[in-house]
Amino acid sequence: MSVSSEISGRCLCGAVSFTAEIAGRGIDVCHCSMCRRWTGGPLLGLAHDGAVRFQGAEHIGVYASSDWGERGFCRVCGSSLYWRVRGTDEYSFCARALDDPSALALTTEIFIDEKPGYYAFANETRKLTGEEAMASFMAGRQTDDTRDE
Numbered sequence: 001m002s003v004s005s006e007i008s009g010r011c012l013c014g015a016v017s018f019t020a021e022i023a024g025r026g027i028d029v030c031h032c033s034m035c036r037r038w039t040g041g042p043l044l045g046l047a048h049d050g051a052v053r054f055q056g057a058e059h060i061g062v063y064a065s066s067d068w069g070e071r072g073f074c075r076v077c078g079s080s081l082y083w084r085v086r087g088t089d090e091y092s093f094c095a096r097a098l099d100d101p102s103a104l105a106l107t108t109e110i111f112i113d114e115k116p117g118y119y120a121f122a123n124e125t126r127k128l129t130g131e132e133a134m135a136s137f138m139a140g141r142q143t144d145d146t147r148d149e
């Protein structure tokens with residue numbers, strides 16, 4: 001039996017809304033410079049695990065921010081909606097777009113080495129540098145690619 005549950009969210013203007021199944025309630029914070037420019041602050045993401053449904057998908061703009069990541073936003077109001085591995089359905093939804101944030105918990109901070117000095121979260125979190133986060137991410141994705149050098 002799955003322990004996943006469903007969350008819902010929408011952009012500021014309501015042109016785009018979504019529901020998604022999630023496996024946990026942990027928020028990952030990304031302090032990298034790309035997320036900072038895209039959201040106006042750190043990205044607070046909730047990883048999905050299961051079905052995703054969008055309403056108003058025709059209003060979603062997608063920006064490929066790197067060779068492997070892309071970002072979805074509302075083309076009407078500009079709200080940040082998700083980060084996604086390009087060409088996949090591996091989403092990390094922007095926690096601030098969710099309708100009910102009450103059960104969420106901030107658990108992990110990544111790219112801690114790119115965090116500006118002008119803010120810091122007081123939450124007890126697992127903190128990873130960009131290098132550590134990428135290594136962890138790649139280890140989780142690549143099971144048959146064992147290149148080393």
Ligand SMILES: [Zn+2]
Nearest residue numbers: 011013074077
């Ligand atoms: Zn909108």
Ligand SMILES: [Zn+2]
Nearest residue numbers: 030031032035
């Ligand atoms: Zn980032």
